[in-house]
Amino acid sequence: MxxxxxxxxxxxxxxxxxxxxxxxxxxxxxxxxxxxxxxxxxxxxxxxxxxxxxxxxxxxxxxxxxxxxxxxxxxxxxxxxxxxxxxxxxxxxxxxxxxxxxxxxxxxxxxxxxxxxxxxxxxxxxxxxxxxxxxxxxxxxxxxxxxxxxxxxxxxxxxxxxxxxxxxxxxxxxxxxxxxxxxxxxxxxxxxxxxxxxxxxxxxxxxxxxxxxxxxxxxxxxxxxxxxxxxxxxxxxxxxxxxxxxxxxxxxxxxxxxxxxxxxxxxxxxxxxxxxxxxxxxxxxxxxxxxxxxxxxxxxxxxxxxxxxxVAVFIGNSAFPILATQGGLVEHLVKLNDKVEAGQKVAIQRNSFGEVVAEYTSSVAGEVTGQRSDAMAEPGNPLAFILFHKATPDGGESYPE
Incomplete structure (x- = not known):
């Protein structure tokens, strides 16, 4: 490489x-x-x-x-x-x-x-x-x-x-x-x-x-x-x-x-x-x-x-990943290109009984640039990426391709 x-x-x-x-x-x-x-x-x-x-x-x-x-x-x-x-x-x-x-x-x-x-x-x-x-x-x-x-x-x-x-x-x-x-x-x-x-x-x-x-x-x-x-x-x-x-x-x-x-x-x-x-x-x-x-x-x-x-172009230099911590069905509360604030709830997850097992929030303010389209997720699966501006972006960070 x-x-x-x-x-x-x-x-x-x-x-x-x-x-x-x-x-x-x-x-x-x-x-x-x-x-x-x-x-x-x-x-x-x-x-x-x-x-x-x-x-x-x-x-x-x-x-x-x-x-x-x-x-x-x-x-x-x-x-x-x-x-x-x-x-x-x-x-x-x-x-x-x-x-x-x-x-x-x-x-x-x-x-x-x-x-x-x-x-x-x-x-x-x-x-x-x-x-x-x-x-x-x-x-x-x-x-x-x-x-x-x-x-x-x-x-x-x-x-x-x-x-x-x-x-x-x-x-x-x-x-x-x-x-x-x-x-x-x-x-x-x-x-x-x-x-x-x-x-x-x-x-x-x-x-x-x-x-x-x-x-x-x-x-x-x-x-x-x-x-x-x-x-x-x-x-x-x-x-x-x-x-x-x-x-x-x-x-x-x-x-x-x-x-x-x-x-x-x-x-x-x-x-x-x-x-x-x-x-x-x-x-x-x-x-x-x-x-x-x-x-x-x-x-x-x-x-x-x-x-x-x-068009209204949003420019960010970092993509913040939101990862599943549980297994179950995922319901998104925001859509692609939506603006989100730090602390805003973006998704919830339910188990087979319909019980809410996890709620997911964004740690950054930015725009939604990627979302999991498969309705189910297991721990570690990316659920969303939030495009945002970081003071010092990391080299070689992942992105929602």
């Missing part, structure tokens, strides 16, 4: 540090070694991370779409949409997991923005958000490139479950959003998969990136963005979303948007409601904000849509 946020690059010196990563890329490339997860028949030499390399085709096609093991979007025909499969890590059978890649290559040169979804397998609204953005683009009228990856954790998506089922050391479930930037020679398949994608697909084709998520199964969240707002390039993008909450915190290492930031690529995480459903109303907010981001980077022309200036 990467170092903790406070030990990684100083984000206030963001652009200077990003230049330094160019020199470091040669060192990273040297570690690729002969144990690459990609077989030598397709590419015997690992590209230097972050440096565009020639696109490598395997010669295979899946449902009429060409398969690549490395991609440089500059190799693709301008003014067109391109649908590809990226060859990821091997399954236990020796076959590969393939990742869907859509590239809208503009007719004119310009910035490159990457949109990622499907890092968790139960996040359907995030996938639909990216698909909707891509379906609105006309490459013939664009300056620059937008690349979308919509099913990063394919084995998790096939079961519509959050974590990647891994069998390297017995039956295990691995959270793909704790694996970035990955390691092509890592111990687990998810680590290798993350390394392949980050080194050969995502990082080499990004000037900016947005990683789309939802709440986990059984837990609902509001529309909010997670971002290091002390980075001007990131703040400029986040402010373009007409959503009501911002979690201003660098959270912890291993998440994809931090892997981008750590190599000098401005990025943040968008949270689009609940898992396993399509929240079309909430999706529309993130589509509008993402189209604004593409206009901000000069990829699209035209006026901005609604932004954060058009």
């Amino acid at each position: 990467p170092s903790k946020p406070e030990e990684s690059l100083d984000r206030r010196d963001f652009m200077v540090a990003s230049i330094a990563t160019i020199g470091a890329s040669a060192v990273l490339a040297a570690n690729a070694g002969s144990a690459n997860a990609q077989d030598s028949a397709t590419s015997s030499v690992s590209p230097a991370p972050g440096a565009p390399s020639a696109t490598v085709y395997t010669g295979d096609t899946i449902q009429g779409k060409k398969v690549v093991t490395a991609l440089d979007v500059n190799d693709l025909e301008p003014g067109q949409n391109h649908l590809l499969y990226f060859q990821g890590v091997e399954m236990p059978t020796g076959q590969h997991w393939y990742v869907s890649v859509t590239v809208a290559r503009g007719a004119k040169p310009g910035k490159r923005v990457v949109l990622v979804s499907g890092v968790h397998g139960d996040e359907m609204s995030s996938i639909h958000t990216v698909q909707t953005v891509m379906n609105q683009l006309n490459p013939a009228q664009m300056s620059g490139t937008v690349m979308a990856v919509t099913d990063v954790a394919r084995p998790a998506i096939e079961g519509m479950q959050r974590r990647w089922p891994n069998f390297g050391r017995g039956n295990d479930l691995i959270d793909m959003n704790r694996e970035w930037p990955g390691n092509e020679n890592g111990v687990t398949a998810p680590s290798r998969h993350a390394g392949l994608l980050f080194n050969r697909l995502l990082r080499p084709n990004s000037d900016a990136a947005v990683d789309f998520h939802t709440g986990t199964t059984g837990f609902d969240v509001s529309a909010f963005n997670i971002a290091g707002m002390d980075v001007p390039e990131i703040k400029a993008m986040v402010d373009l979303y007409p959503v009501g909450q911002i979690f201003d915190n660098h959270v912890y290492p291993g998440v994809l948007h931090n892997a981008f930031v750590d190599v000098g690529i401005p990025s943040f995480c968008a949270e689009v409601g609940a898992a396993r459903v399509l929240d079309l109303e909430m999706i529309s907010l993130f589509v509008e904000g993402t189209m604004n981001v593409l206009k901000h980077h000069g990829i699209l022309a035209g006026p901005m849509g609604r932004t954060g200036k058009d």
